[in-house]
Amino acid sequence: MANKINQYIIDKGFKAPKETDKTGKIPVHNSYRNGKGRPEGVVVHETANPTSTIGGEISYMQGHYKDAFVHEFVDGQNIIGVADTDYLAWGAGYTANSRYIQFEQVRVHSKDDFAKELLNGANFVANVLKKYNLKPSDSTIVTHHQTSNMFHETDHTDPDAYWTTSASKWFSTTYKIADFIWLVKYIFDGKAPLKPTTPNKPVTPSKPKPAKKIAEDGEGGVATIKLAQKIAGTTQDGVITGQYAPNAKYWPKIHQMNTKYSNGGSLFVVTLQKKLGFKGKDLDGQWGKKVSTALNSKLGFKNKSAFDKTSVLAWQKKLNSGKLF
Numbered sequence: 001m002a003n004k005i006n007q008y009i010i011d012k013g014f015k016a017p018k019e020t021d022k023t024g025k026i027p028v029h030n031s032y033r034n035g036k037g038r039p040e041g042v043v044v045h046e047t048a049n050p051t052s053t054i055g056g057e058i059s060y061m062q063g064h065y066k067d068a069f070v071h072e073f074v075d076g077q078n079i080i081g082v083a084d085t086d087y088l089a090w091g092a093g094y095t096a097n098s099r100y101i102q103f104e105q106v107r108v109h110s111k112d113d114f115a116k117e118l119l120n121g122a123n124f125v126a127n128v129l130k131k132y133n134l135k136p137s138d139s140t141i142v143t144h145h146q147t148s149n150m151f152h153e154t155d156h157t158d159p160d161a162y163w164t165t166s167a168s169k170w171f172s173t174t175y176k177i178a179d180f181i182w183l184v185k186y187i188f189d190g191k192a193p194l195k196p197t198t199p200n201k202p203v204t205p206s207k208p209k210p211a212k213k214i215a216e217d218g219e220g221g222v223a224t225i226k227l228a229q230k231i232a233g234t235t236q237d238g239v240i241t242g243q244y245a246p247n248a249k250y251w252p253k254i255h256q257m258n259t260k261y262s263n264g265g266s267l268f269v270v271t272l273q274k275k276l277g278f279k280g281k282d283l284d285g286q287w288g289k290k291v292s293t294a295l296n297s298k299l300g301f302k303n304k305s306a307f308d309k310t311s312v313l314a315w316q317k318k319l320n321s322g323k324l325f
Contacts, residue, residue: 002182002186003173003174003175003182003183004172005114005115005118005167005171005175005179006090006118006179006182006183007125008115008171009115009116009118009183010186012115013042014032014115014116014236015114016079016119016120017077017078017079017120018079019079019080019081019124020030020078020079020080020081021081022058022080022081022082023081023083023084025062026062026306028067028069028083028087028090028235029084029087030087030088030230030233030234030235031087031088032087032088032098032099033098033099036086037086037132038132039088039099039100039101039134040099040100040134040140041099041100041101041129041134041139041140041141041142042100042101042102042103042125042128042129042140042141043091043092043100043101043102043103043130043142043144043147044103044105044121044125044141044142044143044144044180045070045091045092045102045103045104045105045144045156045158045159046105046107046158046162047104047105047107047287048105048107048158048162049106049107050107052106053075053106054073054074054078054080054105054106056073056162057073057104057106057111058080058082060075061082062125065090066267066303067090067267068081068090068233069082069083069089069090069160070083070102070104071083071084071089071093071101071103072085072102072104072124073103073105073106074103074106074117074120074124075105075106075108075117076112076113076114076116076117077116078109078120079120079123079124079132084223085101085128085131085132088233089101089102090233090234090267091097091144092144092147092148092153092154092156093147093148093151093153093154094151094152094153094232094233094274095153096150096151096153096154096276097233098233100142100147101128101232101322103121103124104243105117105121105162107162108166108171108173109125110170114167114170116164118175118180118183119183120180121180121185122180122183122184122186122187124183125141125187126184126185126187129141129184130188130203134254135188136181136184136185137181138177138181141177141180141181141184142177143158143159143160144156144157144158144159145157145158145159146177146261153274153275154304164174166312168177173198191304201325202223203260209282210247213320214227214320216313216316216320217313217316218309218310218312219253219255219309219312220251220253220254220255220256220307220314221238221255222239222255222314223238224315224316224319225238225239225240225256226238227319227320228268228272228315228319228324229268231319231322231324232268232271232272232275232324233271234268235267235268238256239257239259240254240266240268240269241266242265242266242284242286243257243265243269243286243287245289245309247286247288247289249285249306250287250288250289250291250292250305250306250307251287251292251306252307252308253307253308253309253311254287254312257287265283265286266286266287268282269285269291270283270285272287272291272295273285273291275293275325276291276294276295276298276325283308289305292304292305292306295307295311295315296311297324298325299311299314299315300314
């Protein structure tokens with residue numbers, strides 16, 4: 001039986017708009033854990049900003065993609081693609097990023113727009129699932145809240161509160177991920193005459209390629225950093241940017257540090273810090289004493305604050321096994 005909001009969408013005969021393509025401004029092309037064009041599902045987000053617009057959200061994200069980005073945005077009137085779904089996005093933590101396509105809902109302010117936004121999101125999800133030969137289920141369609149609980153790499157709970165508040169306010173009901181999956185399946189199964197947002201012809205996914213082995217020489221050069229960045233799901237340029245120069249004593253054998261004497265930081269280091277269990281103000285993107293000590297501990301060197309040749313060698317062995325540490 002359909003949720004009250006899903007039934008409203010069906011009864012009203014709402015149709016999804018054609019997708020608008022605004023990809024091309026995010027020069028990040030990192031493959032999913034199984035390879036290019038091999039996502040395992042979709043993560044549902046919402047922006048948590050009651051005053052923003054879809055255009056404003058997209059403009060801001062395109063200017064700050066090095067911090068975070070998703071693949072798609074929807075509201076009550078639009079479905080807008082901003083990043084290539086063949087490659088991962090940075091919106092839900094390392095593990096989720098390596099597995100899922102991600103889309104954001106922008107907060108809307110009327111009954112019909114909320115219903116249409118759910119329809120637009122479901123239409124996008126149905127079509128990308130078809131594109132990548134996936135089926136709608138509770139394992140291929142998840143919320144950001146669910147990935148937070150699954151992987152413990154973020155503490156976000158969206159879109160739960162937005163769905164709950166909007167469903168209660170305008171429809172005197174609830175709306176949960178199971179209801180959204182029902183709507184996606186309804187569209188996926190062809191029960192609604194909706195315009196496709198993306199071509200339904202399945203693509204032939206690339207076969208996953210084994211990671212290229214790096215030299216285990218205790219020298220933290222370009223190849224070592226690139227492999228670490230690949231495993232972390234961040235830009236693979238072989239350089240750790242924005243590092244505070246006086247911290248060099250804590251990484252004597254990491255040679256690919258872009259140093260400065262002011263705050264900066266690296267998205268790769270932030271990802272590493274999260275994986276090491278850092279929180280709050282400690283997620284500063286700086287590889288200092290805390291990072292070297294924590295990473296050394298993971299590699300079996302207790303109470304060691306300098307990431308020297310022995311540390312790098314142990315790290316290279318882990319990286320060659322496909323693990324960050």
